[in-house]
Amino acid sequence: MDNNNNQNNNLNDDNQATPTPTPAPKKRGGLTLTKVAVTALVAGLLGGGAAYGGINYLNNSGINDTAVPTGSNKSGNASTSNVTVNVSTQSTKAFNKVKGAMVSVINLQKQNSSSSTLGQLFGQESSGSSSKSKSELEEASEGSGVVYKKSGNTAYIVTNNHVVSGSSALRVVTSSGKQLQAKLVGKDSVTDLAVLKVNGADLKTVASFGNSDNVKVGETALAIGSPLGSQYATSLTEGIISAKKRTIETTNSSGTQTGNATVIQTDAAINPGNSGGALINVGGQVVGITSSKIASDAEGTSVEGMGFAIPSNEVVNIINQLVKNGKVVRPALGITYVDLANVSSAQQKSILKLPSSVESGVVVMSASAGSPAKKAGLTKYDVITALGGHQISDQSTLRDILYKYKLNDTVSVTYYHNGKKKTGNIKLTETSSQLRSSTSATSES
Numbered sequence: 001m002d003n004n005n006n007q008n009n010n011l012n013d014d015n016q017a018t019p020t021p022t023p024a025p026k027k028r029g030g031l032t033l034t035k036v037a038v039t040a041l042v043a044g045l046l047g048g049g050a051a052y053g054g055i056n057y058l059n060n061s062g063i064n065d066t067a068v069p070t071g072s073n074k075s076g077n078a079s080t081s082n083v084t085v086n087v088s089t090q091s092t093k094a095f096n097k098v099k100g101a102m103v104s105v106i107n108l109q110k111q112n113s114s115s116s117t118l119g120q121l122f123g124q125e126s127s128g129s130s131s132k133s134k135s136e137l138e139e140a141s142e143g144s145g146v147v148y149k150k151s152g153n154t155a156y157i158v159t160n161n162h163v164v165s166g167s168s169a170l171r172v173v174t175s176s177g178k179q180l181q182a183k184l185v186g187k188d189s190v191t192d193l194a195v196l197k198v199n200g201a202d203l204k205t206v207a208s209f210g211n212s213d214n215v216k217v218g219e220t221a222l223a224i225g226s227p228l229g230s231q232y233a234t235s236l237t238e239g240i241i242s243a244k245k246r247t248i249e250t251t252n253s254s255g256t257q258t259g260n261a262t263v264i265q266t267d268a269a270i271n272p273g274n275s276g277g278a279l280i281n282v283g284g285q286v287v288g289i290t291s292s293k294i295a296s297d298a299e300g301t302s303v304e305g306m307g308f309a310i311p312s313n314e315v316v317n318i319i320n321q322l323v324k325n326g327k328v329v330r331p332a333l334g335i336t337y338v339d340l341a342n343v344s345s346a347q348q349k350s351i352l353k354l355p356s357s358v359e360s361g362v363v364v365m366s367a368s369a370g371s372p373a374k375k376a377g378l379t380k381y382d383v384i385t386a387l388g389g390h391q392i393s394d395q396s397t398l399r400d401i402l403y404k405y406k407l408n409d410t411v412s413v414t415y416y417h418n419g420k421k422k423t424g425n426i427k428l429t430e431t432s433s434q435l436r437s438s439t440s441a442t443s444e445s
Contacts, residue, residue: 090282094222095236097284100205101147104173104230105159105182105196105276109140109166137169144225144277145172145196146207146286148319155200158319159276160291161187164194172198173230175205186322190330190403191261192291193315194276195322207278210285212264212311217241223268223290223307225277232273239268239305248308249396263308264288270307279309287312331407331428333378334371337362339395340383352381353419361385361416362395376426378415386414407431 143163149156157172164170170182180198187194215221221241226233243265266279270293279288288309296302321328340348340361348354352363364382367374378384385392387401388411405411410427 091220091222091236091238094280094282094284095224098146098205098207098224098278098280098286099234100175100203101207102175102224102226102234102278103145103147103157104226104233104273105143105145105157105163106139106171106173106230107141107143107164107167108137108169108171110168111136111138140166142226142229142273143275144273144290146276146278146289147200147203147205148207148209148286150200150203150206153199153201155198155203155206156185156319156323157182157196157198158289158315159194159196160289161189161192161194162291163276164196165189170196172196173233174203175234176202178202186326186328188318188322188328190328191310191314191318193289193310193318193322195319207280207286208284209312209316210281210283210287212287212313215241215244215264215281215287217244220282221264221266221268221287222280222282223266223270223274223277223309224280225270225274225290227269227271227273229273237269239266239307241265242267242305245311246308262311262314263291264311266307266309267305268307269305274307285312286315289315329407329431330403331405331409332371332430333373333402333426333428334368334430335373335378336365337384337395337398338365339363341394352383352416354383354416355419358383358385358416360391360393362392362398364415372426372428372430376413376424377417377422378413379417383416384413385416386412388412402428 141163143159145157145159145163147155147157164184164187167184170184172180172182174180182196182198185195185197217240219241221239223237223239224234227235241264245262246265247262264279264287266288268279270290274290275292277290278286279290281287288311290307290309292308294303294306318328340358340363343352343363348358361383364373364378364380364384366380367378384398387398388405390397390401392398392401402411405428407428410425412423413426414421414423416422
């Protein structure tokens, strides 16, 4: 939820999530840029002055030009020699280990196109109506993917949900340039992950996942993908791990904050088309799936070297569920809520009747009939401060904590009702899809 708006936040928004840039000091960047420009200009002027002075000296010194030698030009041929440096670096070896598992993912969508011919443009009649249109598949976008598993001739590919979103059909281009028809196995908009499968008879390389908990800030990170599409497939960029567990805000397509995502930050170049590609370590293990970057902050200040990848441990957990069930089933409380920080101090005291010691939590705005929260006794204006023993610092942490549980788990809850602290247990028997259907009318009120 945007901190500037008192909006109800549903625990189950499946819209596309993208990172929200963090503002950076604008004046500082301006000063740095000015210094660089001035330094470059001064250096250019000094160089020009030195050259001009040298020319004057030569012209006025009275020294005659040296004569060009005469004779055959046979000795003027150039040649090459073998490179003497050791090019078998760790990065090269890691890339060679994974490159065969990299693919480009093409999103094909139906487009309405007129059936008019060139002749009709010049007044000729067609056999059908000139207004008749037909549906055709066109390339809408391209992304990247990683072959991570083979079962017989079936190869499974992990990519981003936003790469395949809205597709009518999917096509995969292998690292060797072969095009394959792909089928969507499952997708999850919350984590922005999807799984495809193709006929992998000709795919020989399968990438392996490393433990993302073991990555260290400062270690080498390599990003492989198809920036700007399959024309630049299997492009490699190198950087470092900038942050191991960076929490970024996520928003849906309408700009409403939907929660937080914990991601790996890297300064390896990530560009449009890299989405769904691999972030690997120097051992050639996939430690993340690249998903997004920050190009500028909220004020328009350009940002470089801030790319993000979904940690491999989370990737493995999600894609295993997608292969098994085609979707990720998550529990829901059956409530809509707002961040306590968005409620004025006066209302916290007069309406919620909260003691001054309570500084964070979420305010229940509605609890659907028959929902887990309703059965546990939660009602409108109750303030939840802890779930499963974990403190709720803001509205987004409630979702993060809840999604660590499974259906039919029982979780403890701490909340305030009319200013009095209460504890209870909630059995998570409702899915997020049931929450949407049961609270849609309430969320709009």
